Amino acid sequence: MGEVDPGFVQAIDQRPKLKPAIPVDDEIPVIDLSVLSSSHGDTKQLVSEIGHACQKWGFFQVVNHGVPLELFQRMEEVGKRFFELPLEEKKKVKRDMVNALGYHDGEHTKNVRDWKEVFDFLVEDMTMVPASHEPDDKELRILTNQWPQYPPEFREVCQEYARAVEKLAYKLLGLIALSLDQPENKFNDFFKDHQTSLIRFNHYPPCPVPHLALGVGRHKDAGALTVLAQDDVGGLQVRRKSDGEWIPVTPTPNAYIINVGDMVQVWSNDKYESVEHRVVVNSERERFSIPFFFFPAHNVMVKPLEELLNDENPAKYREYNWGKFFATRNRSDFKKLDVENIQIHHFRLPQ
Numbered sequence: 129m130g131e132v133d134p135g136f137v138q139a140i141d142q143r144p145k146l147k148p149a150i151p152v153d154d155e156i157p158v159i160d161l162s163v164l165s166s167s168h169g170d171t172k173q174l175v176s177e178i179g180h181a182c183q184k185w186g187f188f189q190v191v192n193h194g195v196p197l198e199l200f201q202r203m204e205e206v207g208k209r210f211f212e213l214p215l216e217e218k219k220k221v222k223r224d225m226v227n228a229l230g231y232h233d234g235e236h237t238k239n240v241r242d243w244k245e246v247f248d249f250l251v252e253d254m255t256m257v258p259a260s261h262e263p264d265d266k267e268l269r270i271l272t273n274q275w276p277q278y279p280p281e282f283r284e285v286c287q288e289y290a291r292a293v294e295k296l297a298y299k300l301l302g303l304i305a306l307s308l309d310q311p312e313n314k315f316n317d318f319f320k321d322h323q324t325s326l327i328r329f330n331h332y333p334p335c336p337v338p339h340l341a342l343g344v345g346r347h348k349d350a351g352a353l354t355v356l357a358q359d360d361v362g363g364l365q366v367r368r369k370s371d372g373e374w375i376p377v378t379p380t381p382n383a384y385i386i387n388v389g390d391m392v393q394v395w396s397n398d399k400y401e402s403v404e405h406r407v408v409v410n411s412e413r414e415r416f417s418i419p420f421f422f423f424p425a426h427n428v429m430v431k432p433l434e435e436l437l438n439d440e441n442p443a444k445y446r447e448y449n450w451g452k453f454f455a456t457r458n459r460s461d462f463k464k465l466d467v468e469n470i471q472i473h474h475f476r477l478p479q
């Protein structure tokens with residue numbers, strides 16, 4: 129294995145099969161959102177497509193989504209220029225145990241190190257979060273973005289991009305609410321003030337051992353939804369619900385990949401599932417992706433929607449606090465822990 133740090137090596141059953149690639153007979157659906165920007169569009173069909181995709185896959189792609197391509201290209205460009213900087217420059221905005229924002233190259237997913245480097249920033253700077261993951265600690269603290277000095281336009285481009293993707297995230301949240309027969313704004317209040325949403329730049333360098341390591345190990349996203357832009361390299365794989373196979377998400381030009389997070393799974397009382405996904409790397413090409421993680425305010429209590437519950441469909445989860453869930457999750461992203469990372473199944477009620 130030469131120089132590769134054993135901390136990157138996945139357990140045998142988690143290593144990706146790189147060849148032969150599984151023939152893709154059944155793809156993640158691509159959904160056209162152009163009806164949303166037309167004045168007399170009928171969204172009924174769209175809502176039903178989204179509902180089906182959420183149920184079958186937990187994932188879909190969207191095109192004609194309203195985020196200007198030119199803005200995304202500027203965002204990608206500043207991200208690339210930041211990652212090209214010397215490590216000591218990037219480390220000036222390094223994330224640590226206290227400030228979870230900025231640059232990081234040692235993230236672990238399920239206790240194995242990911243083959244990637246990241247830069248994270250909050251969509252709302254100066255967001256309140258719990259000071260610790262300890263359930264009885266009621267103290268809060270303010271999270272603050274750390275911005276690099278180079279490239280000089282980095283911060284401005286990130287902030288402009290955040291506003292554009294946030295708009296798309298709200299549209300999608302509304303469509304998901306409608307697909308559950310709820311009013312379009314059903315979930316908006318959870319995000320309106322003090323959302324904890326994050327945007328991340330992911331950079332996956334070429335990897336000499338792509339059969340042993342992963343760019344991101346298998347995981348589920350914890351928030352409401354993720355709105356992800358990827359370049360043309362490919363590497364994201366989704367675990368198909370029907371048979372557990374890892375299905376690649378084919379890069380589609382100027383599309384966003386949307387996935388339902390744990391919170392929508394709980395709100396929908398398991399009608400929609402937050403599906404596992406991972407990123408495989410390759411030995412030739414670096415890859416970039418930019419997820420927007422749509423997270424509510426820290427004080428939001430997450431529980432199944434009352435309107436969906438009845439004798440045949442009793443609540444499957446007890447409520448939990450988003451801020452504490454997030455604080456607990458972040459701890460284990462950072463270093464190896466002996467316990468399992470927090471998951472929504474820890475809040476599952478006996479049926």
Ligand SMILES: O=C(O)CCC(=O)C(=O)O
Nearest residue numbers: 330344358364407417419
């Ligand atoms: O890079 C990707 O395609 C996905 C990354 C991802 O799943 C994550 O950051 O949560």
Ligand SMILES: [Fe+2]
Nearest residue numbers: 347348349405
């Ligand atoms: Fe993810």
